[in-house]
Amino acid sequence: MVNHQIIDDRSTHLSPEDLATLSENLREQFLFRREQLQQLSTSALTRADALLDRQSAARTEVRVKLSASARMVLADVEAALGRMDRGDYGACHLCRRPIDRERLMIVPQARYCARCQQVRGGGADR
Secondary structure (H helix, E strand, O other), X not given: OHHHHXXXXXXXXXXXXXXXXXXXXXXXXXXHHHHHHHHHHHHHHHOHHHOOOHHHHHHHHHHHHHHHHHHHHHHHHHHHHHHHHHOOXXXXXXXXXXXXXXXXXXXXXXXXXXXXXXXXXXXXXX
């Protein structure tokens, strides 16, 4: 039983090194998403005159959806960085239990533990 408790503590505890790695990952994602949004908006401006063409309309729709997705991820990343700054990073927004370390390493902007995410519907971590 004691070994099980130690394993559970390690699976939820974030070391200073973990936090540094996660912070770096989030900052890289932040920069990537900002650049992505800038490129998508620049692309939209250069093709504005071709909107009447069907193919251009389809490309515009894809750009709009990519932009919306990038804005959502950017907002999630900014929120995670804010939680890090406040010192409440890694706590589930619903049950307040620690989010598993492995989950955060895969989805560093996660707001919910796996259990609560599943209860919410299993979709995006918003």
